[in-house]
Amino acid sequence: MSKPLVIEGELTVFTAHALKAQLMQALADAGPALQLELSGVSEVDGAGVQLLLATLREARQRGAALDLIAAPPQLTEALRLIDVAGEFAGRATPETEPVA
Amino acid sequence: MNLDEALLAFITESKDLLDRMEEALLQIEQHPDDAEIINAIFRAAHTIKGSAGIFGLSGIVAFTHVAENVLDEVRKGHIRFDADLANLFLAVGDHIHALIGLLADGHEADAARLAHGAALVERLEAVLGHPAAADATPADTRTLTETPEGGCADTEHWHISLRFGRDTIREGFDPLSFVRYLTTLGEIAHIVTLTDNVPALSDLDPDECHLGFEIRFRSDADKAAIEGAFEFVQADSFVRILPPRSHIRDYKALIDALPESELKLGEILLRCGTLTRAELDAALDDQTVASLEGRPVEPLGALLVERAQVHPEVVNAALAKQSKVREASRGTDTNLLRVDAAKLDHLIDLVGELIIAGAGAHLVARGHKAKDLMQATSAVMRLMEEVRDSALNLRMVQIAGTFNRFQRVVRDVSQELGKDIALQISGAETELDKTVVEKLADPLTHLVRNAMDHGIEGAERRAAAGKPVQGTVRLHAFHEAGQVVIEVSDDGGGLSKERILSKGIERGLVTPDAALSDKEIYNLVFQPGFSTAEQISKLSGRGVGMDVVKRAINALRGTIDLRSTEGVGTTVCIRLPLTLAIIDGFLMGVGKSAYVVPLSMVVECIEMSRLQTDGKDWLDLRGEVLPLVRLRELYNIAGDPGRRQNVVVVQGSGKRVGLVVDQLMGELQTVIKPLGKVFQQVRGIGGFTILGNGSVALLLDVPNLVTQVADANARSLGEEAHNAPSSLLHTS
Numbered sequence: 157m158s159k160p161l162v163i164e165g166e167l168t169v170f171t172a173h174a175l176k177a178q179l180m181q182a183l184a185d186a187g188p189a190l191q192l193e194l195s196g197v198s199e200v201d202g203a204g205v206q207l208l209l210a211t212l213r214e215a216r217q218r219g220a221a222l223d224l225i226a227a228p229p230q231l232t233e234a235l236r237l238i239d240v241a242g243e244f245a246g247r248a249t250p251e252t253e254p255v256a
Numbered sequence: 257m258n259l260d261e262a263l264l265a266f267i268t269e270s271k272d273l274l275d276r277m278e279e280a281l282l283q284i285e286q287h288p289d290d291a292e293i294i295n296a297i298f299r300a301a302h303t304i305k306g307s308a309g310i311f312g313l314s315g316i317v318a319f320t321h322v323a324e325n326v327l328d329e330v331r332k333g334h335i336r337f338d339a340d341l342a343n344l345f346l347a348v349g350d351h352i353h354a355l356i357g358l359l360a361d362g363h364e365a366d367a368a369r370l371a372h373g374a375a376l377v378e379r380l381e382a383v384l385g386h387p388a389a390a391d392a393t394p395a396d397t398r399t400l401t402e403t404p405e406g407g408c409a410d411t412e413h414w415h416i417s418l419r420f421g422r423d424t425i426r427e428g429f430d431p432l433s434f435v436r437y438l439t440t441l442g443e444i445a446h447i448v449t450l451t452d453n454v455p456a457l458s459d460l461d462p463d464e465c466h467l468g469f470e471i472r473f474r475s476d477a478d479k480a481a482i483e484g485a486f487e488f489v490q491a492d493s494f495v496r497i498l499p500p501r502s503h504i505r506d507y508k509a510l511i512d513a514l515p516e517s518e519l520k521l522g523e524i525l526l527r528c529g530t531l532t533r534a535e536l537d538a539a540l541d542d543q544t545v546a547s548l549e550g551r552p553v554e555p556l557g558a559l560l561v562e563r564a565q566v567h568p569e570v571v572n573a574a575l576a577k578q579s580k581v582r583e584a585s586r587g588t589d590t591n592l593l594r595v596d597a598a599k600l601d602h603l604i605d606l607v608g609e610l611i612i613a614g615a616g617a618h619l620v621a622r623g624h625k626a627k628d629l630m631q632a633t634s635a636v637m638r639l640m641e642e643v644r645d646s647a648l649n650l651r652m653v654q655i656a657g658t659f660n661r662f663q664r665v666v667r668d669v670s671q672e673l674g675k676d677i678a679l680q681i682s683g684a685e686t687e688l689d690k691t692v693v694e695k696l697a698d699p700l701t702h703l704v705r706n707a708m709d710h711g712i713e714g715a716e717r718r719a720a721a722g723k724p725v726q727g728t729v730r731l732h733a734f735h736e737a738g739q740v741v742i743e744v745s746d747d748g749g750g751l752s753k754e755r756i757l758s759k760g761i762e763r764g765l766v767t768p769d770a771a772l773s774d775k776e777i778y779n780l781v782f783q784p785g786f787s788t789a790e791q792i793s794k795l796s797g798r799g800v801g802m803d804v805v806k807r808a809i810n811a812l813r814g815t816i817d818l819r820s821t822e823g824v825g826t827t828v829c830i831r832l833p834l835t836l837a838i839i840d841g842f843l844m845g846v847g848k849s850a851y852v853v854p855l856s857m858v859v860e861c862i863e864m865s866r867l868q869t870d871g872k873d874w875l876d877l878r879g880e881v882l883p884l885v886r887l888r889e890l891y892n893i894a895g896d897p898g899r900r901q902n903v904v905v906v907q908g909s910g911k912r913v914g915l916v917v918d919q920l921m922g923e924l925q926t927v928i929k930p931l932g933k934v935f936q937q938v939r940g941i942g943g944f945t946i947l948g949n950g951s952v953a954l955l956l957d958v959p960n961l962v963t964q965v966a967d968a969n970a971r972s973l974g975e976e977a978h979n980a981p982s983s984l985l986h987t988s
Contacts, residue, residue, distance in 0.1 A: 169425050172462030179457055202431035206454055207462055214457035237435055238449045238469060 160225055164196030167204035179211050188220055195226035200234045212243060266307050267360045273300040274353050281342050282663045288337045298327040306509050315365060316355050319373050322380045323348050335383060344379055351376055412500050413445055414473040415530045417510060421492025424465040429489055431467045437485050442475025446528045472528040507531060600650055607647045608927030612946045614640050619949055655733050656684035658693050662704055666729060669708050676726045677708055683733035688740045692812055692832055699805040703744040703828050704729060711748030711826050740834060745827035751820040753777050778818045782806040810959050813854055841926050843953060844904060845919035847893040850953035852945060857906045857958045861920055864901035875914055883965050886916040911962045928955055940964060
């Protein structure tokens with residue numbers, strides 16, 4: 157399994173384009189599972205959540221899994237707000253459980 | 257699409273739907289149990305109500321809602337669609353039409369309109385068997401809990417459906433912030449994010465918003481406050497807010513309005529806890545309607561089979577029928593494109609310019625005697641003419657729309673008159689220019705009313721004459737020699753030549769000793785001042801005579817004729833050019849100026865020298881007096897007339913004049929452009945065209961010119977006119 161992709165700073169509309177390129181690349185390299193290391197994420201908005209949802213969909217289409225690791229409180233809050241946290245919990249293991 | 261555009265689209269769509277509803281209502285009298293016709297009526301009301309809801313047009317929603325309830329009962333077979341109900345619904349359709357008309361004009365409904373609406377609601381309620389609630393507005397779903405669909409949802413929660421517009425993020429809004437804001441107004445009991453709408457990453461434009469939510473919401477806030485949360489995105493996004501305990505029907509409308517499949521939405525509503533399974537089933541009971549509207553029906557079919565409620569064969573048959581209906585409606589509707597008429601006009605304008613410029617290029621090429629260039633330009637010209645023809649074709653519409661409107665007119669008028677009259681329509685697929693079609697409605701209405709009022713006799717007289725008791729009015733259209741011919745005929749009593757002639761003499765339109773052909777006599781009815789007091793009735797009177805009809809037709813560069821056989825019937829025949837933008841013209845030169853008259857108005861050309869009578873302003877044309885108009889004098893053109901002059905005999909408004917010109921320059925097909933505002937007062941000029949060599953030619957407005965001359969002659973020629981009476985009244 158390849159190394160997790162580390163996302164830091166904003167996960168928002170302002171970084172979405174740059175992150176999309178990174179995520180596409182990571183998906184291409186990742187093989188059967190992609191892990192996103194999110195502990196450094198400082199800010200999340202709707203565009204950021206949408207980006208994660210799109211990444212999840214892309215991963216599923218490629219038959220890969222997507223795990224979110226160490227999601228910070230602002231991210232878990234956003235995912236819970238619109239009740240999509242469960243979407244990412246498919247392969248959740250104790251180690252990958254969001255750090256709330 | 258901004259809100260105004262959307263509203264405009266709603267208005268257009270609603271008018272279309274109302275037309276279709278009216279059509280169906282007229283059919284239903286013959287086939288009161290035809291489910292498809294009933295569905296068509298229901299669909300129209302249903303769609304209008306749904307769309308009106310999106311725009312918050314509560315007046316229209318409220319009114320349509322009651323109508324829809326009645327229709328629903330009809331669909332269920334509880335109420336039969338009899339003639340009385342059809343009448344009521346025609347009135348309902350008219351009322352919705354009026355409401356939408358007011359909306360289009362930006363007016364509010366006045367008290368009289370509202371009272372009318374209330375009266376109709378009362379009648380509708382009476383049909384439903386409900387006592388009309390004294391104070392409750394029909395929109396108030398609580399008064400309607402007894403509709404058989406199961407009444408209201410048993411929930412204390414609001415339900416909010418959100419589909420953000422694509423540009424929401426780009427415009428600086430964060431979809432999450434709206435949800436966050438909601439939490440300040442109350443508590444989100446359940447939220448479902450429509451993740452399926454989010455594309456895969458490779459297809460995602462991160463600036464576009466694909467998020468949508470279904471929210472069950474507990475709050476004591478009022479609707480306005482909740483709506484206020486979405487104020488800034490309302491224009492581009494889909495926001496629906498249903499209060500607690502809304503009618504099942506409203507949930508159903510919501511499901512219909514949302515882009516996702518019904519089944520999925522239904523499940524989402526269940527997941528939200530907004531609806532119970534039983535309530536959802538009640539809502540989806542309406543499925544037939546939805547599937548007729550062209551939604552995918554397979555999931556429902558599968559569902560029904562799964563629940564063992566229906567045999568697969570039955571479902572298959574129903575599905576086959578529905579897809580057929582869908583196919584049919586797709587054939588007529590979805591392949592059509594609504595385009596702003598102004599855009600089309602602009603295109604046609606440009607094509608016109610292009611042709612003129614092309615002709616100029618061709619002329620230059622000829623001037624240079626460059627053979628290869630000439631060949632190239634002729635090829636270009638040919639193509640441009642094709643482009644022009646197809647561009648003009650875009651403006652062509654079938655006359656069916658106009659004709660079908662008369663079903664209603666004939667029905668209403670025959671009821672008013674107490675006569676049994678049927679309308680026969682043929683050639684409805686004939687196409688002509690949209691502008692012409694629009695301007696035809698009034699004159700045709702007048703002719704049809706006239707035929708019904710004066711043409712068709714009462715039942716006894718018909719029976720006595722051995723005719724079928726039911727009278728017939730026919731509308732017939734066809735193409736002939738580059739023109740459109742429209743006939744309005746009736747099988748009534750016909751016109752009495754003697755009576756027309758004596759009336760014409762009485763009115764001073766002809767002198768007693770004038771020898772007129774039959775045709776000329778019949779066409780006297782188109783003379784101004786012929787319409788008489790005794791002819792004016794409530795229906796066709798209205799102070800509008802046949803002369804107005806004739807003027808309207810002439811304004812479209814058309815002609816109108818009447819033929820009649822006493823005791824057998826009357827036919828009025830209208831001939832119109834296919835299009836107004838391009839005419840076949842006849843080009844004439846005076847000095848250095850060029851003039852065009854429509855070719856259809858040219859009767860003949862005569863060489864002047866042979867018949868020349870110096871200084872006189874009339875000509876003896878085979879024994880008839882032909883007034884002359886010397887264009888050189890009329891338009892103050894410098895220079896002396898050549899030795900040989902020509903007279904172009906033109907005919908307009910039923911009269912003939914001779915135009916004296918220097919040169920005859922032949923026929924041309926040309927694009928007519930209107931004169932600028934400055935020249936709009938100029939009489940006798942109808943527009944202009946640019947010739948291939950770049951010079952301008954004026955289009956003579958022949959009917960106007962003829963009238964001017966006739967007036968002038970009538971004044972100055974007093975005596976002479978008396979000697980040659982028919983010259984001023986030379987109909988053909």
